[in-house]
Amino acid sequence: MERIGLRIRLLKFFNRHPHTKAFGILLPCMFWIGVFFLLPLVFMATYSFLERALYGGVQLIFTWENYTRFVDPLYLKILLRSFRISFLTTVILLIIGYPMAYRIAMADKRWRNILLFLVVLPFWTSDLIRTYAWMLILRDTGLLNFLLQYLHVIKKPLTLLYTEGAILLGLAYVYLPFMVLPLYASIEKLDRSLLEAAEDLGATPFWRFLKVTVPLTKSGILAGSLLVFIPSVGAFIVPDLLGGAKAMMIGNLVQLQFGPSRNWPFGSAASFILMTIVLLAVFTYLRFAGGKEAMEEAR
Template identity: 90%
Template sequence: MENTGLRKRILKFFNRHENLRSFGVLSPCIFWIGIFFLLPLLFMATYSFLERGLYGGVNWLFTWENYTRFVDPLYLKILLRTFRISFLTTVILLIVGYPMAYRIARADKRWRNILLFLVILPFWTSDLIRTYAWMLILRDTGLLNGLLKYLHIIREPLSLLYTEGAILLGLAYVYLPFMVLPLYASIEKLDTSLLEAAEDLGATPFWRFLKVTVPLTKSGILAGSLLVFIPSVGVFVVSDLLGGAKAMMIGNLVQLQFGPARNWPFGSAASFILMTIVLLAVFGYLKFAGGKEALEEVR
């Protein structure tokens, strides 16, 4: 019974202070995210301004060098490649994902849930395994080359793996659900009477799509693009397994510095640049798409 007495006293205390009560409920999250997410990011930022020490350590001396190294054509090339691949992935998925989302949104209700679920399913399954599956298909002795040989289309295997094209394919594969889900959400809300109105007023299907459907589903287009672009910029697994050493992206550069190269400050700087790109994309999106509702859309 003492327990309930204590409980009552604690409750009474909290009842008088709503702010404290909310803090009590939220404190585990504040603690965990604060200490194990935000604080490490701060440490990483600090590291990016330190000198590299011997044997992978750091010297606590300030330097810009880790950032100025990016002027080197070698690293500029990696940055540019990362942008090119991420941008292309986003555009490809927009072109593929829009019709797909449109069709799902217009499907019979009983089919719609199943179709949606089939998009959500890969979203939650391992990227590593889904990328590995493409290795089985694309490698020199893989399924695709085997098939082409069997059909006498080729004699020598095509080198499909370890190319930029393979990375693009892998990224499009892994992130297709990220594009389709927000697009679906906005297309489903589309008021079809507006489309009928456009048709009645003589709009051809093409202009109706461009002038009515696209503007009305802008939020989904922006959200989907953001959700594809962000993880593509930071990708590591897909480019590592399908691109290899020939087509390095920022993520692979970071991994290299924290792995074999043992240059943590330089890796931190690369990682910080990556984080900055992501945050700029998010803020740009929020500004374009308009604040809080836009955040809801992404979810």
């Protein structure tokens, strides 16, 4: 009885204050995301303006130095490389992903679900393991070098691992699902009658694709590009395992500051720059793709 009484009182209270009810239900999420996601970001931003103390701590002295250090060509090079690699990954995946998404959208219903599932599946499996698989293939004594030598294409093993090319390959491999899914979603919604109309009016397949299909699937192209660019620019595992010390990206720089270099303020600044790049990419995307609907699309 006691419990029922309490329940009725609670319900009455909530009926009088509908907002409190919504608030109550959302509270656990607000708490968790607020305290364990947003607040740490604020701490990180603060850290990036503090001076480093000896042995890894910080001193409560304000400084711009952690940001001005990025003028150093060494760090600028890392920033530029991150941009270049992420941009190239996005372009490569557009080229690979569009035809795949198109073919999946054209498949009959039963096959479509299977094909889609096979694209999504790797997304949920470990990046670390999928990247490691490429180490088996690309290293000097790896599968690819073995095959090429066996077929007498090359005499000495090629250096494939620890290059920018290896990073590109790894990122394209890991983020392919991110490109195919949004592209598929927009191609699938495409109004076929428009394609037929273009054909009736004499458009060749090439021009029809360029002038009708591509503009109509713009939202998918933008969403896919965003979803690939963002994790690529902040990637850590792929450049760490496949790039090594010779081809560092921002992610590796951040890790280095929190690991061996023990310069947390500088690491925070690098991380903050990374976060800014990501947010800029999101805002640019929203600008081009048009607000809220676009955000739904990206999901």
